[in-house]
Amino acid sequence: MAFPPHFLEEIKARVGLSDLVGRRTKLTKKGREYSGLCPFHNEKSPSFTVNEEKGFYHCFGCGAHGDHVEFVKQTEGVSFPEAIERLADLAGLQMPAQDPHEKQQQQKSATLHEVMDLAAKWFSAQLSSQAGTAARAYLERRKVSDQAVSQFGIGFAPSARTALKEALLARGVTENLMMEAGLIIQPDDGRPSYDRFRDRLMFPIGDRQGRVIAFGGRALGDAPAKYLNSPDTPLFHKGHILYNMASARRKAFDAGNVIVAEGYMDVIALAEAGFEQAVAPLGTAVTEDQLRILWKMAPEPIMCLDGDAAGWRAAQRASERALPLLMPGKSLRFALLPEGVDPDDLIKSEGPRAMADILNKALPLSELLWKKELEGHAVKTPEQKAAFERSLMSLCDQMEDQTVRDYYIKHFKDRLWRWSREQSFQQKGSYSAGKKPERFGRFANQKNKFGKNQVAETPIAKSTKMGRREELLLITVVNHPEILESYFDEFAAIQLFSADLDRLHNAIIEIATSESDLDYDRMKHHLTKRSLFSVVEKFSKDTSGSLDWFAEKEAALEDATQGWLHLVARYERVKLEQDLKVAQKNLEQDVTRENLDRLKLAQKALQEAEGNEADLDGFGVASGRNTGF
Missing domain, CATH: 1.10.287 (Helix Hairpins)
Structure with a gap:
């Protein structure tokens, strides 16, 4: 059977080619492509590449080449329909029912594309005509360049009731096709049909290939609706499409992110300022399908929303819609603009750098959820x-x-x-008069000296024997509380299963959040008040002749800090190695895309942690020792 083009496009949008190929051979990302050993012939050095952006794979050794469907056919030995069925299952889509009129419908879709292309060219020509004077003046006031007008295909719909209809009739397009394309409206009372868009600035809306499938129109005069979009048609379903999607998809690969603005003009302003990876939903809150499209472009799309009540509500709706769909490595960030300002305003008044600063400070989803509930x-x-x-x-x-x-x-x-x-x-x-309030907040805002390699927030399994390392993580801090001034977050994130150590750990956190200028004597005093210093004595041992000497209170702070950071890095490595084992086991038991993603993330985290132990050059010199760690 023949499959509708939109169905095949939806499969490819939902199933990443690198993920599909990665089920058969290990791939490594290199620039904009992935490479690995060819699954079609035996080779010792990689000659196989996958281009996710263009949607094809190629082997320079054996010449194998194809897309999603061809890969399934060749690796599983199935027919074209069977390959589509398996891909649809991976994508979570139902197979379309066979329709005796399917071929006729496909031909109609092709014809509708031609009609939309004709309409787009006609609207563009009207913008340059005498009738488009007011529309050109509006674009000039908004400082939209001629290059942007051409790039985005901006046009104009005259105020005449049937101008487009007559123009298309003259080109052989029937009223039925215009109706099906959403270009004209047929009144229920039998009166003649008329143009849907009148006296509006026109923005063509493209599909994933960039073909025009709908329009958005901004009223230039008085109108009940400031913006008007095409209705749903055989080509267009507004919840499944993003404005500027085709162009932004290519740019997002280069930029490493994608920006979601609220409207057409915001997208155009962002593109003119150099942020060409911008898209916009079409008059509605971001839908589940749109989120999946965005995650194909970048792992953490940035929601760039107006700084007003409507923008805040849009952020809340997007966060709520995303919750059931979150996956490891897939989330959202939120760039909230100053009150009463949209991206176009900010760029025009303060320039691209101000916009870049807002985007760089985008809040993670977890922060927005906290603010939303606290409010x-x-x-x-x-x-x-x-x-x-x-x-x-x-x-x-x-x-x-x-x-x-x-x-x-x-x-x-x-x-x-x-x-x-x-x-x-x-x-x-x-707090006393001379003491800073919100001590914990001050600690929390300290610059994280670990970068990406923070102590993991999940506990290491009980089966992992940390032994002396766990004890030293705490004893070093008891003897050198000054470490907490720079590394409080790393210390607080440590999870311990020993009951005694856990009580000691919680007590140290409590003391540090309420007391400043801690030294050994003050820490000992507070722990003694809590009847916990005996725990310290229990785990403290005479280590002057061992590798644990840095934990002693006689060691220099510099050496104590270096030794402690080395322990933390090794603690993190143990946790990452455990995560990797769990991910491998899960994938062996259940081969799903989610489990594959978890395994990839675990492998990447462990690779990034390689060699991140503290620099031990000169370790011990500050304490008068020449002993290595």
Whole structure:
């Protein structure tokens, strides 16, 4: 059977070619392509490449070449329909039912594309005509360049009731085709049909190949609706398409990100300022299908929203829509503009650099969710705080991916604990006049000296024997509390299974959040008050002649810090190695795309952690030692 083109395009949009090929051979990303050993012939050095952007693979050794369908046919020995069926299953799509009029429908789709192309060219010509004077003046006021007008195919629909209809009739297009393309409207009372778009600036909307499938029109005069989009047609379903999608998809590969603006003019302004990877939904909140399209372009699309109440609501709706779809490595970020400002305004008034600063400071999804829930809750009483925590946990319940959900629960619980402590100290007025408030907040904002290699937020499994290393992670900090001034977040993220060590760890965090200028004597005093210094003595040993000497209070702070950072890096490595084993086991038991993604992320994290232990050059010199670590 023949398959509708839009169905084949949807399969390719949902199933990444590199993911598909990666099920058969290990691929490594190099620039804009992936490379690996060819799955079609035996070779020792890679000659096989996958171009995700262009949608094909090629082997320079044996000449194998093709797309998604060809790869399944060749590797699984199936026919074309069977290959489509297997790809549809991977994409989560139902196979289209056989239709005796299918060929006729495909021919009609091809004809509709021709009609839309004719309409786009006619609108473009009208912008240059005498009738388009006011439209050109509007574009000039908005500082839209001639290059942008040409690049985005901007046109003009005259105010005459049937101008487009008559122009297309003269070119042999029937009223039925115009109706099916959404270009004209047929009144129910039998009156003659008329143009849908009149006295509007016209923005062609393209599909994944860039073919015009719909239009958006901005009113230039008085109109009930400022913006008007084409209705759903055989070519166009607004929840499945993004404005500027075809062009932005190519640019996103180069930029490493994709920007989601609110409207046509924002996308055009961003593109003119150098941000050509910008797209926009079509008058609605971002849909699930649009999110999947965005994640094909970049792992964390940036939602660039107007700085007003409507922009904040749009951010909230996008965050809620994304929750069930989150996967490891797939999320959203939110660039919230100043109040009353949109991207076009900001770029025109302050330039591209100001826009880049906003994008670079985009909030992660977790931060936006926290702000969203905090905004809607009073949090003074224990009951109100409990309600706030429940609302955060209810967000986690909506996340279908177990790994993502677990990390979010841990993140929110950690943040709730820190936030509650901060609130408690503020309410009690426990700070002296000369002491800075919000001590914990100061620690939290310290520059992270680990970069990407922070201590993992999930505990290492009980079966992992950290032994002396766990004890030293705490003993070093007890003897040298100054370490916390720079590395509090790394220390707080450590998870311990020994009950004694865990109590000691929590106590040190509590002391550090409420006390400043800590040294050994003050730390000992506070731990003794909590009857916990005996735990320190229990785990402290005479290590003057061993490799643990840096943990002693006599060691120089510089050496203690270096030794402690080395332990933290090794702690992280153990956790990453465990994550990799779990991911490998999950993939062996259940070969799914999600499990494959988890394995890739675990492998990447472990590779990035290679060689990240603390630099131990000169270690011990500050303490008067020449011993290596």
